Amino acid sequence: MDDTFDEFVRARSGALFRYGVALTGNAHDAADLVQEALLRLGDAWRRVVRKDDPEGYVRTVMARQHISWWRRRRREHLVADTPEDGYTDPLLDGDTGLWKEVAGLPPKQRAVLVLRYYEDLPDAEIARILGISQGTVRSQASRALDKLRIQRRAIRMEEV
Amino acid sequence: MRTEHELAEALKNAANGVSVPADLERGIADRRRRRTRRRHGSLLAAAAVVAVVLGGTAVVRGGHVPPSADPVASAAAGAPDVDDVAAARADQVPRAREVWPEAVATYPKKAADGFKYRPVTALGPTEILLIAERSFEKAGRLEVYDTRTRASRVLATMSPGGKGYYPQDFEVGRDYIAWYGTTPNDDRKWADFWVVPRQGGEPTRVGEVTGDLALVDRIGATGDHIVWSPQSGGVYRMPITGGEPEKVEGSDGLWLDSWPWARDVPGDPVTAEKWRNTNQALLVDLENGTRRTITPPPGVTGLRCSTEWCLGTSGEKALSMRIDGTDVRRPTGFSHMGEEIYGGRFAESEDGPAIYDLATGKAGAIGAASADGVRGGWGRGVSSSSTRVFYWNAHGVETKETCGPMPERQRKALAAEGAAPSPGATVCMTETVEPGDENEILNLAAVPPAG
Numbered sequence: 047m048d049d050t051f052d053e054f055v056r057a058r059s060g061a062l063f064r065y066g067v068a069l070t071g072n073a074h075d076a077a078d079l080v081q082e083a084l085l086r087l088g089d090a091w092r093r094v095v096r097k098d099d100p101e102g103y104v105r106t107v108m109a110r111q112h113i114s115w116w117r118r119r120r121r122e123h124l125v126a127d128t129p130e131d132g133y134t135d136p137l138l139d140g141d142t143g144l145w146k147e148v149a150g151l152p153p154k155q156r157a158v159l160v161l162r163y164y165e166d167l168p169d170a171e172i173a174r175i176l177g178i179s180q181g182t183v184r185s186q187a188s189r190a191l192d193k194l195r196i197q198r199r200a201i202r203m204e205e206v
Numbered sequence: 207m208r209t210e211h212e213l214a215e216a217l218k219n220a221a222n223g224v225s226v227p228a229d230l231e232r233g234i235a236d237r238r239r240r241r242t243r244r245r246h247g248s249l250l251a252a253a254a255v256v257a258v259v260l261g262g263t264a265v266v267r268g269g270h271v272p273p274s275a276d277p278v279a280s281a282a283a284g285a286p287d288v289d290d291v292a293a294a295r296a297d298q299v300p301r302a303r304e305v306w307p308e309a310v311a312t313y314p315k316k317a318a319d320g321f322k323y324r325p326v327t328a329l330g331p332t333e334i335l336l337i338a339e340r341s342f343e344k345a346g347r348l349e350v351y352d353t354r355t356r357a358s359r360v361l362a363t364m365s366p367g368g369k370g371y372y373p374q375d376f377e378v379g380r381d382y383i384a385w386y387g388t389t390p391n392d393d394r395k396w397a398d399f400w401v402v403p404r405q406g407g408e409p410t411r412v413g414e415v416t417g418d419l420a421l422v423d424r425i426g427a428t429g430d431h432i433v434w435s436p437q438s439g440g441v442y443r444m445p446i447t448g449g450e451p452e453k454v455e456g457s458d459g460l461w462l463d464s465w466p467w468a469r470d471v472p473g474d475p476v477t478a479e480k481w482r483n484t485n486q487a488l489l490v491d492l493e494n495g496t497r498r499t500i501t502p503p504p505g506v507t508g509l510r511c512s513t514e515w516c517l518g519t520s521g522e523k524a525l526s527m528r529i530d531g532t533d534v535r536r537p538t539g540f541s542h543m544g545e546e547i548y549g550g551r552f553a554e555s556e557d558g559p560a561i562y563d564l565a566t567g568k569a570g571a572i573g574a575a576s577a578d579g580v581r582g583g584w585g586r587g588v589s590s591s592s593t594r595v596f597y598w599n600a601h602g603v604e605t606k607e608t609c610g611p612m613p614e615r616q617r618k619a620l621a622a623e624g625a626a627p628s629p630g631a632t633v634c635m636t637e638t639v640e641p642g643d644e645n646e647i648l649n650l651a652a653v654p655p656a657g
Contacts, residue, residue: 060226077230145217148220150211196210196212
């Protein structure tokens with residue numbers, strides 16, 4: 047295996063793990079998500095490196111994987127009734143109430159919020175990453191922000 | 207109503223509030239190895255080192271961190287692992303504390319206010335430069351810890367920087383301590399440079415650069431300039447009083463090693479894979495123009511030289527020599543050495559792990575130990591040029607196992623890989639716990655001179 051992949055893993059896995067925590071809401075699922083995504087990145091490494099954006103690739107994989115895992119898990123949940131959702135880490139300062147409410151959002155809404163407010167990405171980029179339209183990004187974000195009782199900036203209100 | 211800013215803060219706090227699992231990369235390595243084995247039908251050796259490097263700083267997680275959350279990985283192990291062989295040999299290396307008692311000390315993991323300490327390098331035989339971090343990788347203060355008086359003092363308090371801004375590598379110069387910061391998680395090529403007088407004071411923001419000049423390989427400080435090499439090569443400088451960047455005369459095709467020394471290979475082999483095996487052929491003093499030409503012995507690759515010693519690889523084994531080409535030796539007992547020379551004459555061996563003195567042939571084992579003799583992690587100081595400190599948990603490491611029902615997702619994934627855990631199977635996570643409030647630290651500046 048190419049050494050540069052190992053270097054990438056060493057350099058970026060911590061930041062990717064934190065992004066995974068923001069996406070999934072807990073450390074166990076975040077570790078799982080990062081490991082799975084990096085495994086896939088490893089397979090595609092040469093191709094992705096040629097395109098010069100391994101980080102973007104792996105973050106995209108993680109956002110999509112998060113949503114699809116959740117879908118599958120929900121199905122399993124309905125069939126087998128085996129709740130196994132991770133814990134929420136208690137070591138949080140600030141608005142833990144808000145964090146808990148974020149954790150309760152449907153995964154797509156949550157992914158949109160993470161990409162917009164944690165990753166600071168524009169809606170067009172979020173749409174590309176999640177494979178949905180910009181209109182859907184805006185409507186998902188809008189619904190999520192309403193649920194969380196978050197005041198939108200005026201400019202964004204106009205967009206929506 | 208809440209604000210969008212509060213949401214951004216909540217996400218950031220949540221993400222930063224969870225510590226990165228020590229076995230995260232081990233898990234990736236295990237998954238990869240397992241698949242490789244399945245594909246090739248044989249057990250392949252894999253590097254034992256799990257390293258976590260975040261935002262550009264290096265915390266090396268050492269060799270034999272107790273593994274992995276994955277039940278199949280341990281079940282599949284049956285053949286002897288090269289790691290075990292290396293570990294057995296490394297067990298014969300005495301501890302660094304026994305080899306260099308004057309050079310191993312302890313320091314607290316945290317400041318009184320809870321800021322976490324991260325060692326940078328040694329300022330002298332008893333002084334360690336520490337970064338105090340208010341949250342992960344967010345430097346808050348520069349402090350000096352005196353290992354003799356066991357007291358620390360604050361050199362500088364750093365301005366917080368904005369969202370996404372991280373101070374990167376620090377470098378100790380004769381008069382100043384210099385560092386730079388970047389926003390590593392965006393695509394912007396941007397960096398800013400800072401200095402603080404070595405005896406302490408108010409940090410000065412020297413200036414900022416964009417484009418390829420902002421992709422910093424190494425940094426340093428002269429009496430009146432900040433100096434750095436971008437990854438693309440050349441050495442540049444900017445007056446501490448402010449001004450435009452300019453190229454240092456005679457620095458074409460050179461990278462900063464540690465001011466005033468520059469060399470014809472980059473400091474960070476990550477920036478260009480091809481440099482890893484390239485031999486260093488030049489060591490240049492940029493202050494007085496002295497150029498030393500280095501002639502590698504036949505068959506040697508990846509040669510790196512300090513002003514006195516060189517370290518390279520020949521026939522997959524480490525090889526050392528003096529910079530004038532005399533005294534060629536193969537350090538015995540170690541299959542592999544790191545690429546850099548530390549403190550002018552030391553090499554880091556990852557089997558063990560251990561530090562090897564090229565001048566005396568002495569080796570001292572570093573890294574935390576666990577009760578079952580398995581070695582835990584160690585860290586390397588995060589200075590820009592090669593560090594003079596290595597550290598590890600003073601009280602060994604323990605493993606903690608927590609078991610619970612296997613997530614259905616994992617069960618299915620395993621089933622798809624040929625294992626067949628039944629529904630309701632249990633999965634156990636092994637975590638590495640580092641008890642106690644102190645780390646041990648090896649200060650290469652305190653090792654007695656050779657001879």
